[in-house]
Amino acid sequence: MENSIGSEITEVEIYDALKTVIDPELGVNIIDLGLVYKIEYSEEKGIEINVTLSTKGCPMADVIMDDIQTTLTENFPGIKLNVQLVWEPTWTSDFITPAGKAELE
Amino acid sequence: MQNVLTQKSPSLGVVIPHYICGALFFVVLCFLILFSSDAFIGHYFHPKLLAITHIAALGWGTMIILGALYQLLPVILEVPLYSERLAKVTFITFTTGVICLAWAFWNFYVSIHIQVAAILLLLSFSLLVVNIVLTVNKAPKWTTEADFIVTSSVWLIFTGLLGALMAFNFTYPLLNKSHLLFLKIHAHMGIAGWFILLIMGVGSKLIPMFLLSHNLNTKKLTIAYYLVNIGLICFSADIFFREENAFLKLYALLIAAGILFFMSFIYEAYKKRVRKQLDIGLKHSFMAFLFFLLPILLGIIMSFKPSLNDKFMLQIYLVYGTSIFFGFISSLILGQTFKTLPFIMWMHRNSKVAGKQKTLLPKDLYSPKLVKAQYVVYVIALPTLVIGILLSMPVIIKIGAMLLLVTAILYTINVFKIVVPNFKPTNK
Numbered sequence: 001m002e003n004s005i006g007s008e009i010t011e012v013e014i015y016d017a018l019k020t021v022i023d024p025e026l027g028v029n030i031i032d033l034g035l036v037y038k039i040e041y042s043e044e045k046g047i048e049i050n051v052t053l054s055t056k057g058c059p060m061a062d063v064i065m066d067d068i069q070t071t072l073t074e075n076f077p078g079i080k081l082n083v084q085l086v087w088e089p090t091w092t093s094d095f096i097t098p099a100g101k102a103e104l105e
Numbered sequence: 106m107q108n109v110l111t112q113k114s115p116s117l118g119v120v121i122p123h124y125i126c127g128a129l130f131f132v133v134l135c136f137l138i139l140f141s142s143d144a145f146i147g148h149y150f151h152p153k154l155l156a157i158t159h160i161a162a163l164g165w166g167t168m169i170i171l172g173a174l175y176q177l178l179p180v181i182l183e184v185p186l187y188s189e190r191l192a193k194v195t196f197i198t199f200t201t202g203v204i205c206l207a208w209a210f211w212n213f214y215v216s217i218h219i220q221v222a223a224i225l226l227l228l229s230f231s232l233l234v235v236n237i238v239l240t241v242n243k244a245p246k247w248t249t250e251a252d253f254i255v256t257s258s259v260w261l262i263f264t265g266l267l268g269a270l271m272a273f274n275f276t277y278p279l280l281n282k283s284h285l286l287f288l289k290i291h292a293h294m295g296i297a298g299w300f301i302l303l304i305m306g307v308g309s310k311l312i313p314m315f316l317l318s319h320n321l322n323t324k325k326l327t328i329a330y331y332l333v334n335i336g337l338i339c340f341s342a343d344i345f346f347r348e349e350n351a352f353l354k355l356y357a358l359l360i361a362a363g364i365l366f367f368m369s370f371i372y373e374a375y376k377k378r379v380r381k382q383l384d385i386g387l388k389h390s391f392m393a394f395l396f397f398l399l400p401i402l403l404g405i406i407m408s409f410k411p412s413l414n415d416k417f418m419l420q421i422y423l424v425y426g427t428s429i430f431f432g433f434i435s436s437l438i439l440g441q442t443f444k445t446l447p448f449i450m451w452m453h454r455n456s457k458v459a460g461k462q463k464t465l466l467p468k469d470l471y472s473p474k475l476v477k478a479q480y481v482v483y484v485i486a487l488p489t490l491v492i493g494i495l496l497s498m499p500v501i502i503k504i505g506a507m508l509l510l511v512t513a514i515l516y517t518i519n520v521f522k523i524v525v526p527n528f529k530p531t532n533k
Contacts (some may be wrong), residue, residue, distance in 0.1 A: 024451065024466050025315070026380065055314045057183045059114065059176075059448055092319050093379040104317070105381040 009041050009076060017075040018049075021067045024060055028103045030068070034095025037086060046080025047072060052091045061085070115175050115185070117453050119192045121524050123172025124446055126200055127438075128517040130164030135510035137211075138490075142502040145494050149422050150285060156210035161430040162295060163226070164203045169438045170303065171199070171233070174254075176449050178240055181250045181310045187239035191232055199229035215275035223265075223272035230265040234258045249326050253306025256334065260298025263341075267291045290341045296429055297337050297360055304437065305329060305367045312371055315387060315444060316378035325370040332363030357408035361401050368394055384468070385476045389440025392480075396432035396487065400425050416497075423494050431509065432487055439483060439516055443468075443476055446523050471519045479515040482508050 018036055019029045030036055030051065038050035051068060053061055065085060072081050096104070137157050138145075144153040175192050179185050186192060202225030209218035237258045241251050268291050274280045280287060309326050313319070336359030343352060371394060383391065403425040413421070447467035490505025492498075 022466070025448070026317070027466060027468075054317060057180045057310075058314070059180045059452070062114075063452055093317055096379065101379070104379055 009047070009079065011039060011041075013075070014039050014041065014047060014049075014072075017071050018068065021064065021071055023054075024063060026054075026104065028100050030064065032097045032100030032103065034097060034100065035064075035091065037089075041079075046082065047076060049081075049083045050086045051083065052086055054091055056087065114179055114449060114452060115189055115192070117449065119186070119189050119196075120172050120176045120446075120449055122196055123168050123175070124442065124520055125524060126196075127165055127168035127172065128513075128520040130160055130168060130203070131435075131513040132510070132517055134160045134165055135506060135513045139503060139506040139510055142493075142499040142506060145423055145427075145502050146420075146497045146499065148419055149426065150288065152210055152213040154423075156207045158426065158430070159210060160203065160207050161435075162300075163199075164207065166300065166430065166434045166438065168199070168203070169442065170300075171196075173441065173445050174237075174303070174307070176445055177307055177311065178237070178254075181254070181307065182241060182244040182248070184240060184243040184245070187236050187243065191236045195229050195232040195236065198225050198232070202226035202229055215272070219272045219275065223269035227262075227265045227269050230258075230261050234262055249323060249330070250306045250310050252330055253302050253309070253326075256330070257299050257302035257306065260294050260302065260337070264291060264295040264299055267294065286344055290344050292426070293337065294341060297333055300429075300434055301364065302330075302333060304434075305333075308437075309367070309370060311441070311444070312387075312390070313374040315380070316374055317380045318374040318377045321370060321373050321377065323370075325366045325373075329363045329366035329370070332359050332366065334363075336360035336363065353408045353410075354405075357405050361405055364397070364401055368397070384443075385473060385480055386440045386443040389476075389480055389483075390437055390444075392484065393433050393436035393440065396428060396436055399428045399432060399491070403428070420495050420497055424491055427494055428487075428491055431490060436483065436487075439479060439512070442516070442520065443471060446520065447471055450523050470523045472522060475515050475519045475522075479512050479519070482515065483512040486512055 015031060018039075019031045021030045022028065023030060023033055023035075026033065033054065035053065036049065036051050038048065040048040042048075049068065049072070051065070053064070058064075065083065068083050069081065072079075072083070134157065137153070137160065141153045141157070144151050144157070149158075175186055202222050205218060205222035205225060209215065209222055212218075237254060241247075241255055244251060267287060270279055271284060271287055271291065274284065305326070309323075313321055336356045339352065339359070340356035343356070344350070375391070403421060407418075407421065407425065411418075447470040450470055451465075451467040486505055486508030488505075489501060489508060493501030493503075493505050
């Protein structure tokens, strides 16, 4: 995962914010599910997020994407957001963090 | 937001009526079994049994499956449903058709009543196929799931067409062979062609998705698809054109092998799952696959024409049908409802506030206690019913039917809990 830390916003803050976004079916946050591929911040481009889904055509896609958008807007008001849904690399269960795996078990 | 995949899930008006109607049909169905247990002892060509079978297959099984299909087609094919209006019209003609058909069979009104029902149902199936084919046509790529879904809808048309021919044959002699012969084809086109192929297509996408299973051998699905279709085409054609039963064993084995390939795919998904803990919806679904082994076994046994007395063979036929509709299909629906219905309700009701405030999750929309109770009662109900039918014991059949009725009531309460807007979330 590529990360850069801006002068106003830190990687940890973005991570923490995204950790509140829950996959409604699995009940696990998207960071621990390994769905977030890229978090970048620059004053010029704002916050750039690349996110994937566990399955193409996931019925929760819109909800998760809306939730990311809303969460980031609330936590970082006035900052430009660019949230992209990507399919490369294809998500596998190897991307789930140990904490995520523990929750799923 | 840019570059976001838009799912365009269907409106509630398309999906919800199917679930409500299906649940109510299930309750009615269980009442009818309870008050006609005697019909389960004897020949399957019995007016009450024909009514019960068609309520089970159409009013309960197909009704819920259609609701789920409209919801899941955009998930599976990654395109919105072609026409919601068409789906709503289909719902009206289909529901009216099922009620007319059940009424006609129950009272054995086999002239105008059954003909109107047959036409309404055939019209509904045709509208459904148009909607499915035009939806698939918009899909970005043709998938194995699309093969299963389109083929199953074609089988549904053939099932309805033959059913309509039989309905008209009561008054106008159109078919020159025994009704029972056509009934055999009609039943198997409906069961293997419509239900099983559709369940395979939808299940092969959904079950791995729910279990978080990846890198599965999809060749098993392709093999399953061809085996079931070849077996069913040969079976139907042989009986229809030649009245030939010589290769019945071969066809039964082909279809059974196809189903087993699919089940092997599901088992692989189960073994490779990341989500170790199965929720009650998935447990119900896996129970369905377990129950499915009984009709597969019985289907093979019947195709070998064992030298059992006729009376016992008739009971085996009834157990075969019962274990498919009330075992496999019902168990799957009883579980999968709680994996699908809460999500569409949740998306329409709660997604607007997602991220803005703490919201309920889809699983909070129904009572897990009721689902658990439903599961336990059902697991006792089905074997009781099957044993009662096999041993021709009306009292045991009544007990099984009563337990099945409790299952239906628990299920219906939960369905209403999900779909009624001012629901009270369950305290857990």
